Amino acid sequence: MEGLTLSEAEQRYYCDLFSYCDTESTKKVASNGRVLELFRAAQLPNDVVMQIMELCGATRLGYFGRSQFYIALKLVAVAQSGLPLRVESLNTVKDLPLPRFVVSKNEQESRHTALYSSDADNPASYSGVIPPPPGRIQVKKGSVSHDTVQQRTSTDQQESTSPVVSPQQSPPTSPHTWRKHNRHPSGGNNERPLAGPGPFWAPFSEAQPGSSTSSDPIWSGHSPPPHQENWVSFADTPPTSALLAMHPASVQDQTTVRTVASATTTNEIRRQSSSYDDPWKITDEQRQYYVNQFKTIQPDLNGFIPGSAAKEFFTKSKLPILELSHIWELSDFDKDGALTLDEFCAAFHLVVARKNGYDLPEKLPESLMPKLIDLEDSTEVGEQTGEVGYSSSPAEAPPSKSPSMPSLNQTWPELNQSSEQWETFSERSSSSQTLTQFDSNIAPADPDTAIVHPVPIRMTPSKIHMQEMELKRTGSDHANPTSPLLVKPPDLPEENKISSSVKFTAGNTVNGYSSSDSYTSDPEQIGSTVTRQRSHSGTSPDNTAPPPPPPRPHPSHSRSSSLDMNRSFSVTPGQQQAGVVAYPPAVPPRPQPSQGAGPHVHRPVDAEGLIGHTSTSPQQIPEQPNFADFSQFEAFAVSGVNKEEEDEIETHSEVLQVEKPSDSASSLRAAKADGRVEDKAPANVPTSAGKGTTPLAPPPKPIRRRLKSEDELRPEAEEHTQKTGVIAAVLASQPSIPRSVGKDKKAIQASIRRNKETNTVLARLNSELQQQLKDVLEERISLEVQLEQLRPFSHL
Amino acid sequence: EWPVLVSVVCSPPQNYPLYIRSVPTENELKFHYTVHTSLDVVDEKISAMGKALVDQRELYLGLLYPTEDYKVYGYVTNSKVKFVMVVDSSNTALRDNEIRSMFRKLHNSYTDIMCNPFYNPGDRIHSR
Numbered sequence A: 001m002e003g004l005t006l007s008e009a010e011q012r013y014y015c016d017l018f019s020y021c022d023t024e025s026t027k028k029v030a031s032n033g034r035v036l037e038l039f040r041a042a043q044l045p046n047d048v049v050m051q052i053m054e055l056c057g058a059t060r061l062g063y064f065g066r067s068q069f070y071i072a073l074k075l076v077a078v079a080q081s082g083l084p085l086r087v088e089s090l091n092t093v094k095d096l097p098l099p100r101f102v103v104s105k106n107e108q109e110s111r112h113t114a115l116y117s118s119d120a121d122n123p124a125s126y127s128g129v130i131p132p133p134p135g136r137i138q139v140k141k142g143s144v145s146h147d148t149v150q151q152r153t154s155t156d157q158q159e160s161t162s163p164v165v166s167p168q169q170s171p172p173t174s175p176h177t178w179r180k181h182n183r184h185p186s187g188g189n190n191e192r193p194l195a196g197p198g199p200f201w202a203p204f205s206e207a208q209p210g211s212s213t214s215s216d217p218i219w220s221g222h223s224p225p226p227h228q229e230n231w232v233s234f235a236d237t238p239p240t241s242a243l244l245a246m247h248p249a250s251v252q253d254q255t256t257v258r259t260v261a262s263a264t265t266t267n268e269i270r271r272q273s274s275s276y277d278d279p280w281k282i283t284d285e286q287r288q289y290y291v292n293q294f295k296t297i298q299p300d301l302n303g304f305i306p307g308s309a310a311k312e313f314f315t316k317s318k319l320p321i322l323e324l325s326h327i328w329e330l331s332d333f334d335k336d337g338a339l340t341l342d343e344f345c346a347a348f349h350l351v352v353a354r355k356n357g358y359d360l361p362e363k364l365p366e367s368l369m370p371k372l373i374d375l376e377d378s379t380e381v382g383e384q385t386g387e388v389g390y391s392s393s394p395a396e397a398p399p400s401k402s403p404s405m406p407s408l409n410q411t412w413p414e415l416n417q418s419s420e421q422w423e424t425f426s427e428r429s430s431s432s433q434t435l436t437q438f439d440s441n442i443a444p445a446d447p448d449t450a451i452v453h454p455v456p457i458r459m460t461p462s463k464i465h466m467q468e469m470e471l472k473r474t475g476s477d478h479a480n481p482t483s484p485l486l487v488k489p490p491d492l493p494e495e496n497k498i499s500s501s502v503k504f505t506a507g508n509t510v511n512g513y514s515s516s517d518s519y520t521s522d523p524e525q526i527g528s529t530v531t532r533q534r535s536h537s538g539t540s541p542d543n544t545a546p547p548p549p550p551p552r553p554h555p556s557h558s559r560s561s562s563l564d565m566n567r568s569f570s571v572t573p574g575q576q577q578a579g580v581v582a583y584p585p586a587v588p589p590r591p592q593p594s595q596g597a598g599p600h601v602h603r604p605v606d607a608e609g610l611i612g613h614t615s616t617s618p619q620q621i622p623e624q625p626n627f628a629d630f631s632q633f634e635a636f637a638v639s640g641v642n643k644e645e646e647d648e649i650e651t652h653s654e655v656l657q658v659e660k661p662s663d664s665a666s667s668l669r670a671a672k673a674d675g676r677v678e679d680k681a682p683a684n685v686p687t688s689a690g691k692g693t694t695p696l697a698p699p700p701k702p703i704r705r706r707l708k709s710e711d712e713l714r715p716e717a718e719e720h721t722q723k724t725g726v727i728a729a730v731l732a733s734q735p736s737i738p739r740s741v742g743k744d745k746k747a748i749q750a751s752i753r754r755n756k757e758t759n760t761v762l763a764r765l766n767s768e769l770q771q772q773l774k775d776v777l778e779e780r781i782s783l784e785v786q787l788e789q790l791r792p793f794s795h796l
Numbered sequence B: 001e002w003p004v005l006v007s008v009v010c011s012p013p014q015n016y017p018l019y020i021r022s023v024p025t026e027n028e029l030k031f032h033y034t035v036h037t038s039l040d041v042v043d044e045k046i047s048a049m050g051k052a053l054v055d056q057r058e059l060y061l062g063l064l065y066p067t068e069d070y071k072v073y074g075y076v077t078n079s080k081v082k083f084v085m086v087v088d089s090s091n092t093a094l095r096d097n098e099i100r101s102m103f104r105k106l107h108n109s110y111t112d113i114m115c116n117p118f119y120n121p122g123d124r125i126h127s128r
Helices: A008-021 A032-041 A046-056 A066-080 A087-092 A108-117 A132-150 A152-165 A173-188 A201-219 A224-235 A240-251 A256-273 A284-297 A307-315 A321-331 A341-355 A406-425 A435-442 A460-475 A482-487 A498-510 A521-539 A561-581 A597-614 A616-623 A627-639 A644-648 A652-662 A665-683 A700-713 A716-733 A741-795 B028-049 B096-115
Strands: B004-011 B016-024 B058-060 B070-076 B082-088
Touching (some): A008 A032, A032 A046, A032 A066, A046 A066, A284 A307, A284 A341, A307 A341, A321 A341, B004 B028, B004 B096, B016 B028, B028 B070, B070 B096
Antiparallel strands (some): B004 B016, B004 B082, B058 B070
């Protein structure tokens, strides 16, 4: 690269352009896209552009460094001047007009419309969308200010360039006003010989400087207006010369103003280039500008700008206090009365937008929300800003607000006009996202975090079952696959017990979800059981069928393990007892009424005949646990059988007893057995069969005997006497019984026993009869009912 | 909807209302009167209390006219800024807690406004 000497204006201009093209804020390389855009705007034939690029060395390097860029710009100027492109010409050509980059050719309104309509880059965005442009503008502003702080000229240049480049996108209003504004200052500074067709740059830059100078003092906080003005000027092909001329003048103390101006231009450029997705997006340049502004107030970028300082700053923007207040409300995100960098940028952006005629949004656009990130954030994610809640007419701001800026004043009306024009366009309301929304977004309710308690599965039975199973598992080694159950609930450490299931439920909440997790307290246990069951079934191979539903488990799954244990235990034994259950009932209640000697007496009566029945007796004997009596009865039987009275007693025991006495040991037994049989058989038959005449006969004999005994029972009186005699006999037969006094006693005792037995027998009979009576009555009732039912029919 | 709810923010020292908002009717004049009268009561309470200046709620049943039948609630901040709320008594759904929360929100909004450097204390408050 050859040395390139640039004039001041050129320097500034090129710097601005470079900043504009420096989309990535690298300050080193201009983005090729922008550069090419710029070159296109230069309205040079493509081959010339290529040549330029070659000459500047960009093609060699592959990118546009600053030097390359400058050279390229210079060459553009050369080319535009009609001079042949020569490397030598870079430095040889003096007084070369600044390269002109045609933006749009529309004059003010037409320009606006053109900008809006003809905005090739963002046709849609502009049409009727005011917000986007401001964003651009601001972006540019930011970037411009960025540079302008150091290089007024550059900013101006940038501004000039930006407008040129992004004419289409510059907001109609702003360019409009800008133009006018620039004109004014440029008028004063028209030393710029530039007079190109579309040289927005120059005019813009000049206008800006001019305006910025004038408004500089006021502008410190006013960056937007100048920007806007610049923008406006852009739109209108302001006299480039004027703009350029302004540069020197403005250079002096155009600090913020210039930056503002440049920023605006850059913003415009930005706007052009950036897509119009988010009208409120702050472009890089804009942001840079804002950052610079922020620095002027608060050197520490991480610090705050106190409200008072911010107030002063923004008051310079000549916006109505009301609007400023509104802007503040929007931008002070954390409501702390101070502005952070982000807040400041947002506020600045809003001011600029407002200046440009864009109505302030009701809510802070998303893109303007303070990002708690670094400052370099370029365009924030944009969202469309519809805004409009605040349609303060731009007319409010302007004229009255820029006393110190005559040019501005002039532009204000233009601004107003433009804004008025544009009000029609405007407005897409700012993004719906508002500060509040933003806040709310911060802490979204996270349902997932909440403990999930899915509706407990209705597995009550199984649950209970499971619980029981668990208990069983714990309690016993039942087939219930407790182990698998244990395995299943991971959170359930193990609990086979309900308690564990309880834990299970507790863990359920933690667990995300497992079948049991959802169970609530009650279901907890159930759930746990269920899950266990499930897991059980699923996991445990041993699981034989789901644990046999133990007896309906208790509805209240009280966590008392004890309870469960009880249940389980109860269950377990129940299950176990399933087979065992039979046992208890198995025991046939063979009441053994006192084995009165009576029956035995009977036996003895028949005992004689029964002796031969030893065979039978043993059969029956086992059924009756009254073997002990047998012995006695046998004794009795031997003594004599006069216990017929007992026969009525249907109890086997009686029979046994009867038989006992009637037979000798074995015979007695047999007799007893027979008697039992007989008794059993005729048990239901109140009346005795009247057998038993042959006491010792085989089965029939006993029966007969029994019957006989029964018969004998009837004539109790006689029997009694007989009994007594029998008893006595029995007693006498019984060796253990002393025959002397014992006989009487025994006889009495025997009679008593017999009586008792008879009583019991009779009682039984009574009960049976009554039951039969009931049945009969029921039958009668049913029959009567049927009759009643039939009657109507009969009547029919 | 509340038949009547009037919120008034009165700032010291003159206690002139900075903000009056009534929902949904616009009988502001009537409420102006009510508010002014209630302000006196508020002042009484403030002077009486001494230490605890923040009186969140003051059930102003005293102004419960048989005809009008509304309640006036008062709220005073530490800086003697008074909020007055007039509620229609027919709205029995409004509980004390609700009133308190409303006052709290009012207070928060007011502080937000105060934070705005562009707001000059004493100016009318504009709310959308």
